[in-house]
Amino acid sequence: MKIRPTRVRGAAATVAASGLVATALVAVPAANATLDAPGGGVTTRSDTGGVAAKLAQRLGDRSAGAYVDQATRNLVVTVTDAKAAQAVRAAGAVPKSVARSGSDLKKVMAALKRDATVPGTAWAVDPAANQVVLTMDSTVKGARFTKVRSAATKQGAAVRTTRVAGRFRMFTAGGDPIYTGSARCSLGFNVRKGSEYYFLTAGHCTEAGSTWTDESGGALGGNAGSSFPGNDYGLVKYDSSPEDTQGGVTVNGQFQDITGAADATVGETVTRSGSTTGVHDGQVTALNQTVNYQEGSVSGLIQTTVCAEPGDSGGPLFAGSSAVGLTSGGSGDCSSGGVTFFQPVTEPLSAFGVEIY
Structure with a gap:
């Protein structure tokens, strides 16, 4: 799909900036399911994130996360006491008693940040196992490996370690369809603030250049905001308002409207679109992921089983009509599989005060 300043639609307009490299991953049990709500109703996949987020806010450290159980099709929320379990049942979800609270696991991740932050590592909470999963890629060797293993051992059974083959990187490359200098990145989602129109992409892309063009060299716009490392998002303001003001994504040649944004839930099915690899589905396997890229650490990421390749950075992740995320990085490819x-x-x-439309 050609991206032009007057008619850019978010999803299939995906690409990435060349020359940027990254690291890390974690594997967590996944499930693709809906949540059975009280009274026989059904909460859609895109709604489970909102339900889980509200419960998490209400329960605080008395919960250590939530996930969708693949076998039962229920949203499962971990709890540490009977009162929290009662609140979960009242919300229509299933409580699961665990030994470690949210506060306990936060302390574990803080210790890993202090003692195990080296390129090629990543960690996130596995709510089903009530553990923190620490992953090392193949570049973590020698003294670095010893350092990371020692940090994990100090935390006992609260940490599970895994190794993955290859090196983890950001999915950046030269190609199509949005460009800044020699870099190529994906358009994520069209957004607006009042009568001004923008698009979101990855922050490591907006750090690579300040002005953007389409594949034919036509001007799209310039950076209006960027956050990387720490986060991985950027905002580009269109030079002129798009003629087609409907936001959405293109999936296999068909337009799909995106009407709002939603939080992800472990176990839900999500879809990613990229200019290199097209449209692919997968499951959310972890939230609040910390990834230690070569360029710096990024926290709060969503981990999935959706594949991606260089050229897909910045592209959209969505569930139904809800925007969920922007492609950052990962490992593997769409032939052998991977983690993104x-x-x-x-x-x-x-952060930018913009909205999906």
Whole structure:
């Protein structure tokens, strides 16, 4: 699909900036399911994130995360006491008693940040196992490996370690369809603030250049905001208002409207679109993922089983009509499979004061 300043639609307009490299991953049990709500109703996949987020806010450290159980099709919320379990049942979800609270696991991740932050590592909470999963890629060797293993051992059974083959990187490359200098990145989602129109992409892309063009060299716009490392999102302001003001994504040649944004939930099915690899589905396997890229650490990412390749950075992750994230990085490819990390889209929407339309 050609991206032009007057008619750019978010999803299939995906690409990435060349020359940027990254690291890390984690594997967590996944499930693709809906949540059975009280009274026989059904909460859609895109709604489970909102339900889980509200419960997490209400329960605080009395919960250590939530996930969708693949076998039962229920949203499962971990709890540490009977009162929290009662609140979960009242919300229509299933409580699961665990030994470690959210506070306990936060302390574990803080210790890993202090003692195990080296390129090629990543960690996130596995809510089903009530553990923190620490992953090392193949570049973590020698003294670095010893350092990371020692940090994990100190935390006992609260940490599970895994190794993955290859080196983890950001999915950046030269190609099509949005460009800044020698870099190529994906358009994520069209957004607006009043009568001004923008698009979101990855922050490591907007750090690579300040002005953007389409594949024919036509001007799209310039950077209006960027956050990387720490986060991985950027905002580009269109030079002129698009003639087609409907936001959405293109999936296999068909337009799909995106009407809002949603939080991800472990176990839900999500879809990613990229200019290199097209449209692919997968499951969310972890939230609040910390990834230690060569260029710096990024926290709060969504981990998925969706594949991606160089050229897909910045592209959209969505569930139904809800925007969920922006492609950041990962490992593997769409032939052998892999793991991909996404920046939650709700964060840049709030930071920049823009909205999906």
